[in-house]
Amino acid sequence: MAKRELGKAFEPAAAEKRLYEYWLKNNYFHAQDESEAPAFSIVIPPPNVTGMLHMGHALNNTLQDIIIRFKRMQGYNTLWMPGMDHAGIATQNVVEQQLIKEGTSRHELGREKFIARVWEWKEKYGGVIINQLKRLGCSCDWERQRFTMDKGLSNAVREVFVRLYNEGMIYQGDYIVNWCPRCHTAISDLEVEFKQDQSFLWNIRYPFADGQGEIVVATTRPETMLGDTAVAVHPNDERYKDKIGKYVILPLMNKKIPIIADDYVTMDFGSGAVKITPASDPNDFAMAQRHNLEIIAVIDGNGFINENGGVYKGQDRYEARKNVVDDLEKGGYLVGTEPYAHNVGQCYRCKTDIEPMVSKQWFVKIKPLAKQAIAAVVKDKTKIIPKTWEATYFEWMNNIRDWCISRQLWWGHRIPVWYCENCKKVIVATVDPDKCPDCGGTSLKQDEDVLDTWFSSALWPFSTLGWPKETKALKTFYPTSLLITGFDILFFWVARMMMMGLYVMKDVPFKHVYLHALVRDEKGEKMSKSKGNSIDPLLMIDQYGTDAFRFTLAAYTAQGRDVRLSPERIEGYKFFVNKIWNASKLTFTNLEDFDESATLNVADSLPDIWIKARLNRAIEEITLSLDEYRFNDAAAAVYRFIWHELCDWYLELSKPVFYGKGAPEKRQAAQKTLYVVFQTMLQLLHPFMPFLTEELWQVLRGSDKDSIMVSKFPVIKEEWINEAAEKEMEMIMEIITSVRNIRGEMRIAPSQKLNVLISAADEQTSKIIEHGENYILNLANLESMKVEINIIEPKGVATAVIGSTKIFVPLAGIVDISGEKARLEKELAKISKDLEQSSRKLANRDFRAKAAPEIIQKEEDKLKDFQKKFATLENALKKLKGLSA
Template sequence: MSELAKTYDPVGIEARWQQVWEKYGAFHPDPTGKGEPFAVVIPPPNVTGSLHIGHAFNTVLIDTIVRYQRLVGKNVLCLPGTDHASIAVQSILEKQLKKEGKTRHDIGREAFLELAWRWKAENGERIVSQLRRLGSSVDWQRQRFTLDEGLSEAVKEAFVRLHEQGLIYRGEYLVNWCPASGSAVSDLEVEMKEVDGHLWHFRYPLSNGEGYLEVATTRPETMFGDTAVAVNPTDERFAHLVGATLNLPFTGRQIPIVSDDHVEKEFGTGCVKVTPAHDPNDFVIGQRHGLPQVTAICKDGTMSSAAGRFEGLDRFEARSAVVAELEAEGLLVKVENYRHSVPYSERGKVPVEPLLSTQWFIKIEPLAARCREVFDQQGPHFVPKRWNKVYSDWLTDIRDWCISRQLWWGHRIPAWFVISETDFRHTDSTPYIVARNETDALAEAKVRFGAEARVKQDEDVLDTWFSSGLWPFSTLGWPDTDAPDFKRWYPTSTLVTGFDIIFFWVARMTMMAGAFTGKMPFKDVYVHGLVRDEQNRKMSKSLGNGIDPLLLTERYGTDAVRFALVREVAGTGQDIRLDYDRKKKSSLTLAASRNFANKLWNATRFALMSLGGDTPAQLGDPDPSALQRADRWILSRLARVNRETSLRYDHYSLGEAAKGLYEFAWNDVCDWYLELSKRRLNPGKNPSAVALADQRTAKQVLAKLISQINLMLHPLMPHLTEELWHSITAESETNLLALQPWPVVDNASLDDALEGAFEELITAIRVVRNLRAIAGLKPSQSVPVRFVTERADLTSILRQGIADIIALTRAESVVLMTPAEAEAMPVAKVLASVSGELQVLLPVEGLVNLEVLKGRLDKDLVKAEREINNLAERLGNPNFVDKAPPAVVAQCQANLAEAETQAALARKRLADLV
């Protein structure tokens, strides 16, 4: 491990270290181990899923956090798992059966579940293997599945306890129904889509024959479920009609006119058809007025018997037929084009139908109330804080949760209907018993209903979000509160999640945890944004703008992708934009991260060659009295970056941590310190004792730098840093960087004044290098350099750094002078530049072709003046200034100021050469 290949090969390195980490159980913690507990239970992806950039982003953020917490000495558990995804898996299997001309009912429940488990065994680990490739430092030995035995027992226990508390009940209410999957679906499984539709206006005749009311709807087929027409109580146009009745076309039924505050009298016709069995708002109106509930659409999406002659038609076929009949009857007033939102089943890919259905529900308000009561004391605490209010608001005015699904794949509801020995059917009124198993259910049935009683388990399964709501504690052994993992790591420490599931998952976990553990399931909720494409659009299948992260890792390396994603996080909770050229399949952001990885690789190779086989442990710490100025500067910077990085990791400022480490490693270490130390590390033939002592000091500083940089970068780039750290330390693979202690901040090395002085020295060197480039000097050409300043302290800084200036600028000589002394100098053709209170003069006469140089400066001036004219014209256009976004206008103004500065500088340089 003491040698590094000339070229960095991320694929081979990453695969090897992933195997090593698992081989030695690096991330399999002992609940009795030392250190403060820190736990993250990873949001379980669906077993049907495949890795997308959102998964990658979430996984990288989690792994950055947990790897850092290990380094600071905590006993870290990062627990992975997958969700059984009831609807998704069942949809896949039913499509397979359909190709064979079968349905699940043809093969029966037992055979269907055998098929499902077989499918899971063959396909369910795909996303897990993909997540492994991102280098996730999770405990794969503790991996859980929401349908595994332990979690299934937890689900049963939770259901029974909630039922015993009177919080679970069975009743008929309006639910989201997916005709394609034949099941109720949760709000999270409903996707609102903007569609181009129509608004149909038609007449309902008054029963007394004295006119009509006009209503408008986007769903004419639901008219057969109408049981009233509502108007606003303050609408004088219809006040005299409240209490009268209307004839519902095609049905022979009469429906009343009611007044209700829900109706907006200024919207549409001011009259609203009320269909309690097919619309959530109408359902509430119906309850207020005691209206009957008429189901016009069946669960398979066809019209019911209430639709009369339209019975049996598909709901959308019925729509066209009803409109045609209304027009034929002279009841259709007009049709308007209308763009509106329609709820679609995410899995079934069809519009959801609000339907009355007997389902199992949880009374949410008591659970939400507990969370509201402890929010200020127990949290969870959201990062950033603005999500506190979003979470708190969602816990208010919350509807009961429909938890039953008409599926077979999932947690079967632990309820048994009491039936007779000869009749295995049950109805909505059949008595039932909730129990932990069939034996208990049957025993209770015999006690309550007689010795002849029989039981049959409910066919339905629980909403996937029910088991997901238990995830933070069921995975740790609950309901066994004495389980070692539960006692050690519950409550967990941090949840990392996107903002889009705060309402559906985060809140459900806190409610379930409050009910069963009395504690909130996590201390912090770190909310991140979305990964957007190069046009700032959300990535989606419909837009076709998604990016496969595995393709990126193959091209750039996993660590480069990880670093790029985290570095782009401008602030906690902000979306990030990932530039990606789809034609070239390339990204400047990822290329920059890959270049950074190469930079670290080459810096470590340089260190290995310079250290001559010595390791940091062998070299030891440098003697403070032997440190040169550059050593003291870089050690001060190292201590400061260590402190800043630790604070940023602690406060979830991961993007800032990445940026700070990048700047330090690339600029301070590679661009400056390595260059400054080269002549000390290679003192030449027959070096003196002093030179050898200084060489050892430079080695000690270099070894410390490289080893600590890799340690601090490890949470972001784990594979690369593990490889480089082992190379520089020559440690065996059993002693892993991932398990090392975070370096102690050397506060004694911090020196604000020295860092400020060195920054001014670096600036002066940069200016000289820039002037050399403008002059077109060859690297071998030496040129005298003059620094002009009135500041005595700056003169002192430059004087102490003359040897460094000469070494890094190839200066023939360095002269320090005041402005008065510069004025007294003989007139000479020079290139000049100003930086703050420092003027740098570079005499170039006799060293370069002045005419060629003037020509180059003329071109620079013309380019700058053209830019000035274009920008000034743009800013002089009122349409641009008034209508463009403020940020665009501000950037244009900044570009103009920069162009004017460049033009002035070019003119000054031309004047100096005259």
Template sequence: MDTYNSDFEKDIYRFWEENDLFKPEVNKDGKPFSMVIPPPNVTGALHIGHALNQTLQDIFARYKRMCGYSVLWLPGTDHAGIATQTMVERDLAKKGIKKEEIGRDAFIEKVWEWKNTYGNRIIDQIKRLGASCDFSRLRFTMDEGLSRAVRKAFVELYDAGYIYKGEYIINWCPSCHTALSDLEVEYEEENSKLYYLKYFLENSDDFLVVATTRPETLFGDTAVAVNPKDERYKHLVGKKVVLPLVNKLIEIIEDEYVDMSFGSGVVKITPAHDVNDFEVGKRHNLDIIIAIDDYGKMTHNAPGLEGVDRFEARKITIEKLKEANLIYKIEDYVHSVGHCYRCGTVIEPYISKQWFVKTKDLAKKAIEVVENGSIKFIPKHWEKTYFEWMYNIKDWCISRQIWWGHRIPAYTCKQCGEVFVSENPIDKCPKCSGKLIPETDVLDTWFSSALWPFSTLGWPDNTEDLKKFYPTSLLVTGFDIIFFWVARMIMMGMFFMNDVPFKDVYIHALVRDKFGQKMSKTKGNVIDPLDVIEKYGADSLRFTLAILAAQGRDIKLSYDQIESYRRFMNKIWNAYRFIEMNTKDFQPAVNTNAYSSASLWIKSRLSKAIEQVRQSLDDYKFNEAADSIYQFVWHEFCDYYIEMSKAHIGKDEFSDEVKGTLLEVFEQLLRLLHPFVPFISEFLWQKLPNKSAKSIMIAKYPHSQEFATQIEEEFECLIELIKAMRILRSENTIAATKKLSFYFRPINEFAKNIIEKYQKYVLLLANAKEISIIKTDVPKSFIQPTKYGDIFLEAGQNIDVEGEILRLKKVIEKAQVSIDFLNKRLRNQEFISKAPKQLIEKSKKELQEAILIKENAKKRIEQLQSVL
């Protein structure tokens, strides 16, 4: 191909797979380095967050592989219990079938059919991004091996007293019809109402005012409570009030849970429908009355409302309270409401028998290994987030009332009521030989994911992979699953393996749009990585994400940035084309003793870049590593060394040496680039002579050599002077092809010597006829100061000074129109109050840009007028 495009990417990936280059066995004697992929849901499609996560992991996998490590990057997918079941139910509904009609076993078969048809879609998409996972070891959270591991883990935790079944108030989704853990509830601020209700004292016309956002739950009230420190109500504790609409007596109790500043300082206690009220109820031995059932409908305990949806019941209850003159007042109120993370339904606190893991003791070791540095979080500040949750951890509800998932391996005897757990199916009670009824609930999806670092390596068997690659070396994940997943993996790793599951945890940030807004389909600002790959190539996307991935900072991503780094791929491609054209049939000399100054300089700069990239990667500073590569390739190698090479190739005694250096440096920079842009680096590397391996993937990552300090100091001066000459040309809109005469007034002897010593490079790169050393100013000239001296360009060198002044005046006029318009817009309070935040920010940015354009044009006019 004469021009760069990414059509070769699929062929390159096929080449890697066919040669088994993703397997750790390619460096079988190397030190082990392992990672487990955060398993994406089988229902999912690759999104930009996945793309960032996979890119960062792949950079490290390829880097370590090239450093000689035996790298295992283990891939897999998660069965995603609720999401997958919901998807298959929807498919069946389209055919008029309900899962209850076909039964549990037939429904599970349907889910497996769906998984086998669509479940590997996201794996194919991950491959398209270039992920070098060992797909021969692909795991699924419900494959046979992992299912066995889950049963083993459950039984061991149960036998050790960490798993129990108990009645407790849990988060319940009336739509998905299952329990949810605290972490599966997403809270959203909602505009609501605060209802102040009259609870009349027994045999009295006096009443207490009780504030609530959920009047429909009053049918489950079993007390009202005040704070023991609240002197206003001290005399009423122990007395009774009449429950509105129900007309039964409930007691006034005192409890420190009550917030004296909320409402009137008196709260209703509904143990069956509020987590905090449940705890108060336990402390005071209150009755538990269920007013709302598991489908979100009112029960028989709400007279006249049985079977009515809870939100409709709220409206009816309010009307009844109004009719009975039992509402004191109603206020607008904003509060946080929990929603199901899957379907968005408002969560209903619900009393239910569920399976739980006791986490307090498990958390102790998990806290200790982070505190003592056995596990490091990068960036470190995420440790605080981890500790805050772990020190306040609650028991983990692990049962889910769905069909798709790991069925809890527990059995209840129909005859004696005893509960037994077993890794293998049992049907007869070990105690009384009665018939055993298997548990119908399945385990929370995160239970199997918590075992991921060791179950995927073959646990509970002591496999070779487990012995070699556990604990894993690095986990790359998002901050949003530190509690869901990271913390639980650490607890399970310490319990089952008596060792940490990983050494380092790199927490990457969110990918947002260019305005810093979270991407969402409703906003229409989603960037689809598959569309990007199709248009720009995977390498362009990967490099963009890497160079923007600064620790602790969200990424603001735009198509313009991706397009910019696609141009970087083109720059690499064009560098190869130049080298190919100039080194045809070239045979590098075995030993080269004489090097041009430019070659000595570029080798030194390459060595410095290698050192910077290695150090940045070892410190997980992906953006700094990518930027070091970018600066070296674009500016130092392409803009300067390749241009300087033209002064030698076919023209002097350094011709062959420069050809050899071009090949040598380009080969090394491709290896330097490979972890970031694997496709183009492999494609071009295969075209180079004298390759050291069958693939760049297993070629050695470059090592730095000694830096040529003196030559670097000289070239720093040289390049700054060339830049000054280019600026003068650009500012005066002089064609790049026109040769110019420059004057240089050096600040010292060093600078004077540089111009004289490297005049060949100066004349070539600045496209100059000559450069004269002077000691005084040049009349009627433009000046560009540098720290090494001043560069002058005479105004007479075909510069239309008057024409340029006229053009700049028009630029000022145009800028002023924009300034006036934007100032007017930003002073308009109606615009500020109604316009989207990103439009306001965009307008402010455009205003600053217009002001800068105007100021620069004015300064330029002053400079031009000075030479007339």
């Protein structure tokens, strides 16, 4: 085998670039539309076209790439479908800001030109995140990349809209919606964020129209009283029973409004009477519909009082609040003001207070869709992982309200509805009509609104595969196998994909949904730009390399737990990368003269057999963990195998053989083992650390061979299973560790060679230990080792015990024996505690009567062990005291 040179350290930046290009060039990321191999597919949660890679993306896409690479190596025809979302409000905002800087506006430009500008912006600046995903190592099938505003996806949107409309699932009407006075659009219930606000509760007196007394109402929004059209009380409220149907005078507006009765009113809140403003409150709106109340809007789309607000017209809603309160007070209508904490809805995008407003909007009738989506999860057609999220999913789906899908924006899928200006006919069509089907008129006007961005995202799992065309890709990859996303968009996106997938495709969009947690800072706070605590993933990649970064994310991704990240943690895994790099250097040096094809007649050594048995266990654990999306467990298993088994033990045990201190055939056997184990280790690690493993794989096997990413993921090899060897090795390792312990505790210089006497309980153990003599001599740094059966403890030794095996280290002439006393006493204290606990347990009659027999047996074995150890140590201590006395 050729000589291989590795530099002093892995250089991520250069290697990452080179290897990613190599993968692309060889088309490894590409999935086949048709294949013999079983399909495995994931659609990416499409990032916003305006987006920059943040930690959430980094985590989300790292996890996807780990699974995709794992499955690809397992031989699946693997598709990772990438793409982006047009992000209506966000993108429109970005371009509008640009226009403002240029001293113009979208209104000056006009709709068509504005949209052209957005496209221009998209081509020029949009989608930087795609290149950032590449730096993360994502193995997406880039040839298939989609954008929600693409022609194909836009067709899908229209097709679904028309279908829903024709089946009576979409309707238009004047309803109260969440209106953002800054974005000038309606938003869905989900897009409203509630924030607690320290405000006041104003108590206002409404006099009866007949002059007989008054009724007091409380409100957090006094300015809305301008639009009050009733006062409501509970029908069973004795205080007001006789007042129902009477009228009060609305202060400031000097208007008669009725007192009505409705169950919605809580009797014991405030005075038990509530003012009703149907145009400014969703509950009041609902009540107005029940009671046929007048609906008077007093606040306009900008958040200003309109012409219905009398003298307050033209005032901003907060200014009007102040003035209304002042005037109420002046007029003697204000009964009192009390501090009050309540929730205020804000626009998720711009944090402006939402103004509930009545306007004409499009809605999707959602209950029938939700019903199917619930059933699919109940029947396990789609599995939500971790399962705890199912409850949340059901809770939301069961209480879902109709989805407002129209947005008063320009950037987005324009609603495919046209109005004939001649005969008022409403035309709903997938292709732009040129004349009215009824009257033939050609003066058609398209609905001004666009659809909620999530409407198109909801179709993502099938629209990206070519639907409504019946493509091969759709047939092969739908339903997709898995969706990986953050729990924060369970409702926004996952739930809606479930509903649309079932409605359109008659099948679930994915079989598994893995919901991961949020990335937080080391204090557990959500990362955000405004808090200034966000960590830039690209900076981390620059500093520590993609592999270390990815591994950190995986290692901290425990189900149902947030990922707390800090640069120090990533640095820790950079050390791991370095460790692997150096182990590779050692490996490659020792494999220089290795001939892969040579046949060997020499048997494997114990470490050879052992490391393969351990490798088997690592394969099993990693595979199982990844199958169950336990990323942290999988990462820990790789880490432990590489560092604590391969590096700490196998490489150390094998050094003498490699350095030629034995027969050449033994060296060849070790080389063969190392060659196999090292390759397998790289394969296991590949999903986590794609770059490092590819680099090493190619150096090890020669770069003319295939990439590691298309090699076969390791499976357990029957012939490697060897429990006996694991036990034997464990014995030897324990002996080495106990001598090291004595050395450390007794402060014996590492350079000081020791002689050791070992007392084995039986012939078999004695053989095992003798078998491992060379390993023990080397790793415990001994001059000599002697094993006998049941020898009497010599004088002047330090003693260690492993079960029935005793290890004696003569200290005469090496170190003052008095230190051993303290060491033994410490050990004795520890063991006597265990001993006491165990014997107490066994002395308990109930324990003997009720515990499982194998547990009792185990406990008895334990006790015997403790007793032996205790006796040995005690004996040693006695001897020591006798000696020094």
